[in-house]
Amino acid sequence: MTEKIDDQELQTSTTPGYNPGEKKTLDEYAQLDSNDESLNKWKASLGIGAGAANENGPKIEFISLSLESATRPEPIVFNFAELEGKKEHIKKNPVSIKEGTEYNVKLDFKVNHDVISGLRYVQVVKRTGMTVDKMEEMVGSYGPSQNPYEKRFATEESPSGMLARGTYSVRSRIVDDDGHIYVDFDWAFKISKEW
Structure with a gap:
């Protein structure tokens, strides 16, 4: 059984006094200090400038979220293109994580036509x-x-021991400074003796 995780629990922390500033278009960024050669090189490295942007598709595409471990031959991968039709399945069918194992979470994504x-x-x-x-x-x-x-x-380490074994409910979210939520999904994992 999965547990409900409240939106309030997923609120991101804030830095006092930090203001993300006014949102600008790519063209507006390209025009800023356009006579500064070093700044222009830096903007080009970010994909800001003539011909740098791919105008097709959403402004950002999330490809996958993976859990990788040296003790596991294949990573556990959530493919975002396939996620929509499998949300209930991944929520009710926990992935197994070996207790006391070091692992990394990896996010793959593509930015198309915005900063x-x-x-x-x-x-x-x-x-x-x-x-x-x-x-x-x-x-x-x-x-x-x-x-x-x-x-x-x-790198993190999964909990270990008899009390740590069992099923956990998870809610993952990807959000930006403006509070725009790109990805929000529930899943579950089970801490066990083996993968």
């Missing part, structure tokens, strides 16, 4: 009605690119 600022990954984990973990990772700010971006989060 995305302050992208964050937030995850809340519950067991028997109690929140046992909240992870908030800054993914960063990105400009358009023909190639996908890859973000790896810090």
Whole structure:
């Protein structure tokens, strides 16, 4: 049985005094300080400038969220293109995670025709009605690119021991500085002796 994770628990932290500023278009960014050669090179590296943007598709496409471990031959992968039709399945069928194992979470995504600022990954984990973990990772700010971006989060270790074994409910969300939610889904995992 999966547990409901409230929207309030997925709120991102804020930095006092930080203001993300006014949203600008790619053309507006390209025109800013256009006579500064070093700034123009930096903007080009972000995909800002003439011909750099891919105008097709959504402004950002999330490809996959993966859990990788050196002790597992294949990563556990949530493919976002297939996620919509499988939401109930992944919620009710927990993935197995070996206890006491180091792992990394990896996010693959592509930015098409906008600058995305302050992208964050937030995850809340519950067991028997109690929140046992909240992870908030800054993914960063990105400009358009023909190639996908890859973000790896810090290595973590799964809990171990008899009391840690069991099923956990998870809700994952990807949000930006403007509060726009790109991905929001529930899933579950089971801590066990083996993968």
